Amino acid sequence: SAVISQKPSRDICQRGTSLTIQCQVDSQVTMMFWYRQQPGQSLTLIATANQGSEATYESGFVIDKFPISRPNLTFSTLTVSNMSPEDSSIYLCSVDRTGSSYEQYFGPGTRLTVT
Amino acid sequence: LAKTTQPISMDSYEGQEVNITCSHNNIATNDYITWYQQFPSQGPRFIIQGYKTKVTNEVASLFIPADRKSSTLSLPRVSLSDTAVYYCLVGAMNRDDKIIFGKGTRLHILP
Secondary structure, three states: OOOEEEEOOEEEEOOOOOEEEEEEEOOOOOEEEEEEEOOOOOEEEEEEEEOOOOOEEOOOOOOOOOOEEEEEOOEEEEEEOOOOHHHOEEEEEEEEOOOOOOOEEEOOOEEEEEO | OOOOEOOOEEEEEOOOOEEEEEEOOOOOOOEEEEEEEEOOOOOOEEEEEEOOEEEEOOOOEEEEOOOOOEEEEEEOOOOHHHOEEEEEEEEEOOOOOOOOOOOOEEEEEEO
């Protein structure tokens, strides 16, 4: 398994501001994923981040709103830009270490509240 | 990607065996069945994966009938700490097949 940490663990932000969430993995991984989980809901994939290339966004998510960086094989950031209350969610990063996208290891999540 | 259907919620008591069934009628030949567990305020945790028949690990067993159109996650002798949401996912084990979480089954263990 992989050890994944996220910072911050939670934050309360004002609308119109931006927050950058960091994801650190204890070993090198090729692919990292970012998910959103709204209160009481299931997880929704935002984007897939490979080191050295642009992130691939899922339908309904755009780079201007959720820019992602992947500077090396152990680190990624997700920025939630120009936030509104609808962005209040838990944001999770995950990694795939086995070559199977179905065996992922998740970080603890960042709980974001936008007021 | 095969669609999955599982009960929205289940209750059980400590010490009981819990079986959560997932339907996946449109499962493809190269699809695997994967289960995740998510505790409150935590990210999901991979617990078991299988292709056919039975798979067992230290956490759970996964039973898959010959037609593979359903699967059953079995948790032996549950405790209060097994209260969680359990997700059943079906898809091919390659990086091109994006993982999609359904609504999951909210399991509540009672004392």
